[in-house]
Amino acid sequence: MRVRHLSLTNFRLYARLELHLPRGLVIVQGDNAQGKTSLLEAIYFLATAHSPHTRADRQVIRWGAEEESPYPYAVLRARIERNDGLRLIEIALQRGDSNRLRKEIRIDHVERRGIDLVGQLNVVLFLPGDVELVSGAPALRRDFLDAALSQVDADYVRALDRYARALAQRNALLKQAQERRLDPDELAIWDDQLVPAGVEIAVRRRRAVADLARLAAPIHRELSDGSEYLRIIYQPNFDPARPSTLNAPYQVGIDDSQPPAGIDQRDLQTAFRRALDERRREEVARGMTLVGPHRDEVRFIANGMDLGDFGSRGQQRTAVLALKLAQVAWMRERTHEEPVLLLDEVLAELDPHRRRCLLQRIGSAHQTIVTTTDIQRFDRDFVRHAEMLRVHAGVVFPL
């Protein structure tokens, strides 16, 4: 798929933008703070109804818009070309009283819910800070999985939403339990919600990580000149039968996509419930839920070493790049559409070999939008086939 036309009103520093985008490679050159990242962010926003930086949704409305209207608004619009035809996605954001943000989503002119956006426009975003995915806190890896799955699996979005709400309610209740006696049914109802939603999340994450691991391994081998073998391992926070797979880090070829044989969703639910029961006293004492997928971990292992703890910066970068490229292939497998690739200044931090590998792989995408401060970074040959744009102070023009 590809974005044929992008139109922005009051999004970040873009007061108004009408931009036609061709098939293939688009290179956007611009100095710092001119609007490169914002342009990619807008396309990501149209795909997911969120900013890639969580909790930044409110900040995307152009600051100057405030003086022009008491209720400042932003509008994003994209015409998408898919295998099955054209589609128009529109998102309007309006800030109302008490800083609430109203989101209105339209697909082909019909008002829709956020969940209806799933699968309409698929993107993979490469950001300069991506290396944190391996080196940073576990929450970043969970966020990555959530964001990736949320683009292709509406059931996952629903389960995640139910889980998040049940978790917040249950945590609030556990805090109250320190002050008053709870009716046992009070806690039980939240468990009834938490457990099936949590199991659904865990099962889908397990399958996604296994698929991503399978796709990432050969890419990683190529990126690392065949010297390293990457494994990506899902470690659910509750796991009834399987001891940590890390005990055998050299073991390869395990099918991680399914729970171990003989374990079905009901067993997983039982295991989750048992884990909750066992830690009830501790949960009350600490006023929070201590078991569940909100504590899952994903680990990156190369040649038996955990890259998050022991990898060099270069190794971590390579692993993340392999993961992101695997995500492209994974989305293609799941949706039968080619995702749009958005690369924000990521070439600058790669050495020549990895840069070449990356450029080669993105060559097959229907559409790739790359930003850079310095056009000299690209091979002449590469640039020849690209549409060249320049962005300056929120205005885009041909270079």
Add this chain to the structure above:
Amino acid sequence: MSPNPTLPPSVTRLIDALTQLPGIGPKSASRLAFFLLRSPAETSLALAEALRDLKARTRLCSVCFNITEDDPCAICADPSRDHGLICVVEEPLDVAAIERSRVYRGVYHVLHGVISPINGIGPDDLRIEELVGRIRRAAEVGQPVREVILATNPTVEGEMTASFIQRKLAGLEVSVTRLARGLPAGGDLEYADEVTLSRALEGRQRL
């Protein structure tokens, strides 16, 4: 927002009062206040009177806890309604919505909210115990309740409140059903049209 020092106190007092209402912030409140200032005095007086009567004349029905001017309310007092069938809803507005559909002939029980620990609302803050007591008493006087329809909204909190009530009714001789899903996007009864509502009622499922 702190009151504008250039406005007379009688205006800021109204703005402050309006700001207490849900969905009304300082900007909307100011707009409403200045609209009233520009309007003839009768507009403000009629509004003031309506607001005063709202609390002075209404109370909760002692049977179903719907809002009423007479106790018991017109529905609870109506002998032609089926008192063996109780529909449990979150808010009085839900009663109004179901009544508009004109397919339901039973009576109601209004919870006045849903369980939500985040908002500090527990089962004791709702009319759940009163529901259990009402069903017990009906059985004692030989007019047992046959069925309780749990018609809370299909939000996480609505579902969990229904599940809590179901647990509390488990020991009683009453069949408990849940309104069939498939209500519109937001899922609120209040916004359901009459066709979806009557379908939801007909398609209710035994728990």
